[in-house]
Amino acid sequence: MKKVINNPDNVVQETIEGFIAANKHLYKKVENVNGVIRKDLKDKVAVVTGGGSGHEPLFIGLVGEGLADGVALGNVFAAPTPYNVQEVAKAVDAGKGVLFVYGNYSGDVLNFDMAVELLELDDINCKTVLVTDDVASAPVERKADRRGIAGDIFVVKIAGAAAEKGLCLEEVANIAQRANDQTFSIGVGLSPGTIPGVKELPYTLGDDEIEVGMGIHGEPGVERTKLKPADELTDNLMEILLEEGNIVAGDEVSVLVNGLGSTTLMELLIVNRRVEHILEQRGIRAYDMDVNSYCTTQEMGGFSITLLKLDDELKELYNAPAYSPYYKK
Amino acid sequence: MKKVINNPDNVVQETIEGFIAANKHLYKKVENVNGVIRKDLKDKVAVVTGGGSGHEPLFIGLVGEGLADGVALGNVFAAPTPYNVQEVAKAVDAGKGVLFVYGNYSGDVLNFDMAVELLELDDINCKTVLVTDDVASAPVERKADRRGIAGDIFVVKIAGAAAEKGLCLEEVANIAQRANDQTFSIGVGLSPGTIPGVKELPYTLGDDEIEVGMGIHGEPGVERTKLKPADELTDNLMEILLEEGNIVAGDEVSVLVNGLGSTTLMELLIVNRRVEHILEQRGIRAYDMDVNSYCTTQEMGGFSITLLKLDDELKELYNAPAYSPYYKK
Numbered sequence: 001m002k003k004v005i006n007n008p009d010n011v012v013q014e015t016i017e018g019f020i021a022a023n024k025h026l027y028k029k030v031e032n033v034n035g036v037i038r039k040d041l042k043d044k045v046a047v048v049t050g051g052g053s054g055h056e057p058l059f060i061g062l063v064g065e066g067l068a069d070g071v072a073l074g075n076v077f078a079a080p081t082p083y084n085v086q087e088v089a090k091a092v093d094a095g096k097g098v099l100f101v102y103g104n105y106s107g108d109v110l111n112f113d114m115a116v117e118l119l120e121l122d123d124i125n126c127k128t129v130l131v132t133d134d135v136a137s138a139p140v141e142r143k144a145d146r147r148g149i150a151g152d153i154f155v156v157k158i159a160g161a162a163a164e165k166g167l168c169l170e171e172v173a174n175i176a177q178r179a180n181d182q183t184f185s186i187g188v189g190l191s192p193g194t195i196p197g198v199k200e201l202p203y204t205l206g207d208d209e210i211e212v213g214m215g216i217h218g219e220p221g222v223e224r225t226k227l228k229p230a231d232e233l234t235d236n237l238m239e240i241l242l243e244e245g246n247i248v249a250g251d252e253v254s255v256l257v258n259g260l261g262s263t264t265l266m267e268l269l270i271v272n273r274r275v276e277h278i279l280e281q282r283g284i285r286a287y288d289m290d291v292n293s294y295c296t297t298q299e300m301g302g303f304s305i306t307l308l309k310l311d312d313e314l315k316e317l318y319n320a321p322a323y324s325p326y327y328k329k
Numbered sequence: 330m331k332k333v334i335n336n337p338d339n340v341v342q343e344t345i346e347g348f349i350a351a352n353k354h355l356y357k358k359v360e361n362v363n364g365v366i367r368k369d370l371k372d373k374v375a376v377v378t379g380g381g382s383g384h385e386p387l388f389i390g391l392v393g394e395g396l397a398d399g400v401a402l403g404n405v406f407a408a409p410t411p412y413n414v415q416e417v418a419k420a421v422d423a424g425k426g427v428l429f430v431y432g433n434y435s436g437d438v439l440n441f442d443m444a445v446e447l448l449e450l451d452d453i454n455c456k457t458v459l460v461t462d463d464v465a466s467a468p469v470e471r472k473a474d475r476r477g478i479a480g481d482i483f484v485v486k487i488a489g490a491a492a493e494k495g496l497c498l499e500e501v502a503n504i505a506q507r508a509n510d511q512t513f514s515i516g517v518g519l520s521p522g523t524i525p526g527v528k529e530l531p532y533t534l535g536d537d538e539i540e541v542g543m544g545i546h547g548e549p550g551v552e553r554t555k556l557k558p559a560d561e562l563t564d565n566l567m568e569i570l571l572e573e574g575n576i577v578a579g580d581e582v583s584v585l586v587n588g589l590g591s592t593t594l595m596e597l598l599i600v601n602r603r604v605e606h607i608l609e610q611r612g613i614r615a616y617d618m619d620v621n622s623y624c625t626t627q628e629m630g631g632f633s634i635t636l637l638k639l640d641d642e643l644k645e646l647y648n649a650p651a652y653s654p655y656y657k658k
Contacts, residue, residue: 002519002520002536002537002539002556002630003593003596004519004559004562004592004596004597004599004600004632005558005559005595005596005599006558006559006560006599007558011595011599014559014598014599014602015595015598015599015602017598017602018597018598018599018600018601018602018603018605018620019598019601019620021601021602021604021605021615021618022598022601022605022618022619022620023618053595054593054595056593056594056595056598057594061594190331190333191331196595207331208331210331227331229334229335229336230333230334230335230343231335233333261591261593262590262591262628263333263628264332264383264385264590264625264627264628265385265386265390265625265655266334266340266344266382266383266385266525266627267332267333267334268333268347269343269344269346269347269348269351269385270333270334270335270340270343270344270347271333271347272347272348272350272351273343273344273346273347273350274347275350276347276350276351286350289350289351289352290351290654291347291348291351291654296593296594298593298595299591299592299593299628299630301331301628303333325619325620326594328657
């Protein structure tokens with residue numbers, strides 16, 4: 001796979017430099033670590049996200065007004081170090097505590113938790129909400145074991161809006177937790193993405209094969225099957241999500257149809273068209289539909305659908321202004 | 330190539346349906362043709378863009394406040410019909426005339442020009458500005474023969490802002506023409522994209538080969554070479570653009586680093602980092618840097634760099650608010 005990079009060891013550092021070059025008025029790098037923070041920090045609870053790089057615009061594109069205040073970036077598909085997380089948190093803390101919101105992967109949990117211990121020695125109050133939206137990654141009885149995928153966007157959005165509103169750390173954590181509990185995603189992989197500097201593909205799929213429920217690092221899904229027409233595939237995925245979320249007539253949802261990298265916006269819009277038909281048929285209101293490639297796996301082919309089941313409070317926070325170069329509300 | 334579609338013959342229609350499903354409050358389809366217009370049309374010169382589908386978010390994503398008022402969409406990589414263009418123009422005309430802004434391709438020119446003739450019979454005043462930003466597509470002596478690529482975004486942005494400001498048709502056309510004259514792009518292809526329903530690749534490139542100056546439908550470029558490090562490649566492309574545009578110390582430019590489909594945002598940001606270094610070294614001010622995949626060729630690998638050389642009037646119009654789900658200022 002051809003990549004437009006320099007030294008593969010420097011991709012994260014250079015990605016950050018390119019991001020800040022384009023947005024100097026808004027962001028600055030945290031000294032000594034691969035972290036980025038807002039320049040216009042406010043006197044409020046700080047929200048910090050992060051995880052492995054390679055999923056751009058996630059996570060760097062989730063920093064901004066009404067979103068996260070800082071991001072800790074690991075190497076490609078690797079967790080940020082505890083020191084990295086700690087430095088980012090210290091850089092954004094305004095004395096009102098820090099909420100960490102990130103996807104539930106063991107490496108991330110280990111390192112963020114270690115950072116929390118270190119931060120508590122500095123008297124910085126921390127709470128954590130793990131994003132566990134991927135319904136294909138564990139059965140419902142083990143919901144806390146599920147991985148986080150594109151649902152990160154919704155949970156960070158809600159947490160950021162709650163913090164911006166002036167809620168205290170516990171309140172922000174509670175509402176972010178509720179957002180996560182109401183967020184349900186499932187993805188489908190069509191073709192692998194590659195890691196910069198690595199020639200081997202992380203997995204292979206046949207010319208007409210897809211994997212339903214595949215994770216964003218190529219983790220195994222729930223079913224390997226033949227490629228189906230977009231409508232049939234969308235029907236299958238929506239059936240699973242609506243049942244998981246117990247989403248029924250009269251409910252309102254925010255929808256995210258997320259591309260995994262090389263899947264075109266044309267295809268995502270075709271999927272979205274079917275999502276809207278299904279919701280309409282069932283009397284469920286599509287409060288908002290966002291069709292974009294926010295949570296990618298390099299040039300992986302495929303997409304995911306995410307539903308956030310709304311209530312009045314979540315709706316208000318979902319609607320609040322948010323701005324990053326890659327996520328605007 | 331696996332595509333998430335239904336019938337390949339319906340991809341454009343279904344893409345439009347998916348786009349409108351997600352943005353019902355903003356857009357509506359034009360009856361009987363593959364065209365989309367803003368719902369909140371204003372009493373001003375109308376701006377219409379369009380061209381072949383398959384480049385999403387272009388062109389459908391360029392309709393909105395401060396951008397185009399309507400878009401005429403052909404089949405994948407095929408010009409819209411004269412009737413399609415005519416119907417879109419009639420739907421957006423407010424009696425102050427219509428400016429067509431689109432990329433310079435013979436099929437598009439033929440059909441848009443035929444539409445202009447038909448519209449003049451209806452007493453609708455029309456003007457056309459062809460986007461010719463691709464410096465690799467013809468030598469400077471034949472600038473009018475050059476193709477339009479990602480520069481469409483800058484020229485439509487400027488035209489839309491000028492129309493929104495209340496300028497007359499001739500004035501909007503003049504400033505859009507100046508924007509085009511000051512817009513310079515060059516692309517590089519790494520791997521082909523595929524047309525829905527077509528198994529054959531439009532071209533092939535070796536495992537370590539790239540093509541400098543390749544067009545957005547795989548048109549031949551100026552040099553087939555080995556993949557180079559991102560910095561070296563960016564240096565080569567910027568050298569060409571700065572010379573073409575006679576952009577020197579003290580000038581100000583808006584930059585667009587545009588992905589062609591499957592090239593990751595990580596790679597685009599790494600390129601942007603180098604673009605900023607080069608501009609800084611030469612004393613050229615990067616007034617704005619936008620790093621995104623706006624003008625794609627399905628899942629083609631590669632990117633382009635576009636520079637818009639600014640003057641005071643262009644800067645004011647560049648800065649004016651603009652909103653579509655895929656282009657926000």
